[in-house]
Amino acid sequence: MEVDKGKGEAEETRKVAEADRDTVTLKSSDGKLFEVSKEAAARLSTVLAGMIAGGSIDDNGTDLKQIGSEALENVVDYCNKHANSIPSAALISSSISFNTAPFKEPEEWERKFVDRLSHDALFDLVEAANFLGMERLLDVTCHKISEMMKGKSPDQIREVFNIKNDYTKEELEEIRQELAWAFYDD
Amino acid sequence: MDTPGGKRVEATDPGDRISGLPDELLHHVISFLSARDAVRTCILSPRWRHLWRFAPRLNVDAEGFASQIRFMEFVNALLLSRGSIALESFWLRANGPDIFLENFRDTAYLWIRHALRSNIEELGIVEHDQNDNEDESEFFQLVRFPFTSSYLEKLHLCYVEIDNHAIKKLFSVCPALEDLEMINCEIYATEFSSTTLKNLTINYVHFPNFYDYGIQECIVINMPSLVSLHIRTLRGWSELSLVDVQSLITASIHLENGTFTGACSILGALSNLKKVGLLLPDDVLLDSYDSKYLDLSCSAVAADSATPFSCEKLRKVEIVCPNGNKTVGVLVTILLTKLMPPPEISIKPFSGFSWYVSVLLQFIMGENPKVLFFICCGLPYRADNSRRRT
Numbered sequence: 001m002e003v004d005k006g007k008g009e010a011e012e013t014r015k016v017a018e019a020d021r022d023t024v025t026l027k028s029s030d031g032k033l034f035e036v037s038k039e040a041a042a043r044l045s046t047v048l049a050g051m052i053a054g055g056s057i058d059d060n061g062t063d064l065k066q067i068g069s070e071a072l073e074n075v076v077d078y079c080n081k082h083a084n085s086i087p088s089a090a091l092i093s094s095s096i097s098f099n100t101a102p103f104k105e106p107e108e109w110e111r112k113f114v115d116r117l118s119h120d121a122l123f124d125l126v127e128a129a130n131f132l133g134m135e136r137l138l139d140v141t142c143h144k145i146s147e148m149m150k151g152k153s154p155d156q157i158r159e160v161f162n163i164k165n166d167y168t169k170e171e172l173e174e175i176r177q178e179l180a181w182a183f184y185d186d
Numbered sequence: 187m188d189t190p191g192g193k194r195v196e197a198t199d200p201g202d203r204i205s206g207l208p209d210e211l212l213h214h215v216i217s218f219l220s221a222r223d224a225v226r227t228c229i230l231s232p233r234w235r236h237l238w239r240f241a242p243r244l245n246v247d248a249e250g251f252a253s254q255i256r257f258m259e260f261v262n263a264l265l266l267s268r269g270s271i272a273l274e275s276f277w278l279r280a281n282g283p284d285i286f287l288e289n290f291r292d293t294a295y296l297w298i299r300h301a302l303r304s305n306i307e308e309l310g311i312v313e314h315d316q317n318d319n320e321d322e323s324e325f326f327q328l329v330r331f332p333f334t335s336s337y338l339e340k341l342h343l344c345y346v347e348i349d350n351h352a353i354k355k356l357f358s359v360c361p362a363l364e365d366l367e368m369i370n371c372e373i374y375a376t377e378f379s380s381t382t383l384k385n386l387t388i389n390y391v392h393f394p395n396f397y398d399y400g401i402q403e404c405i406v407i408n409m410p411s412l413v414s415l416h417i418r419t420l421r422g423w424s425e426l427s428l429v430d431v432q433s434l435i436t437a438s439i440h441l442e443n444g445t446f447t448g449a450c451s452i453l454g455a456l457s458n459l460k461k462v463g464l465l466l467p468d469d470v471l472l473d474s475y476d477s478k479y480l481d482l483s484c485s486a487v488a489a490d491s492a493t494p495f496s497c498e499k500l501r502k503v504e505i506v507c508p509n510g511n512k513t514v515g516v517l518v519t520i521l522l523t524k525l526m527p528p529p530e531i532s533i534k535p536f537s538g539f540s541w542y543v544s545v546l547l548q549f550i551m552g553e554n555p556k557v558l559f560f561i562c563c564g565l566p567y568r569a570d571n572s573r574r575r576t
Contacts, residue, residue: 119203120203123203123204123207126207126211127207130208130211138211138214139214142211142214142215142217142218143218145204145215146215146216146217146218146219147218149215149219149223149227150219150223151223154226154227154229154230157227157230158230158231161202161203161204161205162201162202162203163202163204163205163230163231163233163234164202164231165230165231166231166232167229167231167232171232172229175228175229175235176229179225179228179263179267181259181260181263181264182222182225182226182228182260182263182264183226184252184256184260
């Protein structure tokens with residue numbers, strides 16, 4: 001079934017030929033609608049891929065009741081940015097500066113993407129990524145959280161994340177004894 | 187904030203978003219920390235007490251340890267405390283001052299075996315930075331590759347010494363291996379044959395004194411499943427033979443002693459490239475700040491490739507260079523006379539690379555404008571080496 005679409009974007013035309021619609025519409029818990037590239041959504045989210053494959057995508061907006069509009073906007077923004085990032089540029093730069101990073105380190109734009117989020121927005125996005133089965137976004141957001149912990153003392157970490165230390169003194173002592181090997185040089 | 191004897195709050199504080207995440211997400215977060223930081227999260231609150239034990243990835247990092255003994259004590263205790271909980275990845279990094287895995291090789295082998303028995307898919311071994319080492323080099327030796335695993339898919343080695351025997355054994359005892367990355371390793375091996383490997387990266391950029399070993403052999407790569415190949419600065423190796431690389435999609439190759447003819451034969455072997463590829467033989471061309479060297483290189487190129495090289499798929503060559511670079515004219519002449527049919531040539535001003543890259547060639551193949559072949563000119567390694575030429 002070939003539908004002639006008059007839409008402008010040159011790089012989109014190839015994708016349009018492959019399917020009737022090249023976007024899907026998602027609806028947040030508070031009823032806001034967002035459009036996202038079908039290809040990116042299917043590639044980045046196992047849950048959306050399943051819904052697209054299973055035909056349970058609603059053209060008027062697929063309900064995602066667990067995700068608020070701010071988090072969904074970030075999810076959609078991430079998908080669209082991902083779809084537009086140019087792999088050849090990344091390849092050239094990575095071939096020029098090798099690194100031995102253990103993980104697929106967040107790319108520059110991914111870093112910026114999570115850096116601008118507020119504390120709450122970051123956690124909303126982690127939960128949304130987890131719900132939608134977005135492995136890469138989960139990596140990038142969890143990596144960001146880990147960076148907020150790196151090089152900090154337990155007290156500083158508690159302060160950053162508002163964690164209440166409800167250990168008793170006896171319990172703390174017990175842990176420090178049990179795991180003494182991890183607490184030298186303190 | 188300590189409330190000794192106080193009553194525990196069942197629900198987490200509404201402001202404490204992190205402790206409210208499900209366990210598996212916290213395991214994921216902890217997996218990004220170094221092993222010591224990961225264990226130390228146990229002290230945050232009772233919610234965190236045992237989370238570290240289940241982190242699926244372990245980054246055992248010597249940084250911050252006062253001594254080798256403390257580090258070894260830590261890793262031994264860590265592995266014992268974790269027990270046999272499954273692991274996805276294990277990284278061992280000797281980046282602390284005066285900590286060298288080679289000094290306690292047998293213990294390090296035990297740790298690695300322990301990790302492999304936890305069915306890890308990814309293993310990284312990073313020996314102490316040899317550029318840091320004033321005295322003798324202490325590469326971590328994988329003598330006869332004393333491990334085995336049916337699960338290992340990715341292996342990263344840095345400052346590791348490995349020979350032909352060990353490389354052969356690696357490919358036979360790790361039948362699931364798909365990714366192999368060797369950075370600054372001492373590789374006494376010339377034959378790389380594997381039916382499973384998909385990604386191979388070999389990089390010698392900071393290798394201190396490879397010239398001393400005087401190895402002059404042809405490196406053979408026979409890997410029918412290989413999808414991506416990145417080789418950078420194989421000093422001493424003048425030839426690279428790609429036997430079966432039929433699945434290759436991405437390649438970047440940078441040979442220290444590469445010749446234009448050599449580059450062309452590699453290009454021939456890469457003719458099936460489906461997508462993007464880069465090829466970097468560095469003495470094909472030239473370094474603008476040393477015009478003498480540059481002229482020599484250009485004439486070498488011209489003499490070297492008496493017959494034009496046929497490349498049907500080559501559509502376009504992009505030359506990226508600083509404004510006013512004198513080599514461009516020579517370059518264009520060489521390309522137009524040596525490549526059949528003559529490609530379209532476009533010249534772009536250069537910006538953004540560091541000083542040592544003076545001219546960049548991008549060979550664009552096929553229907554879609556994809557970069558296939560990429561020549562990086564200049565001396566993209568240590569400054570002291572480049573100065574020797576002047």
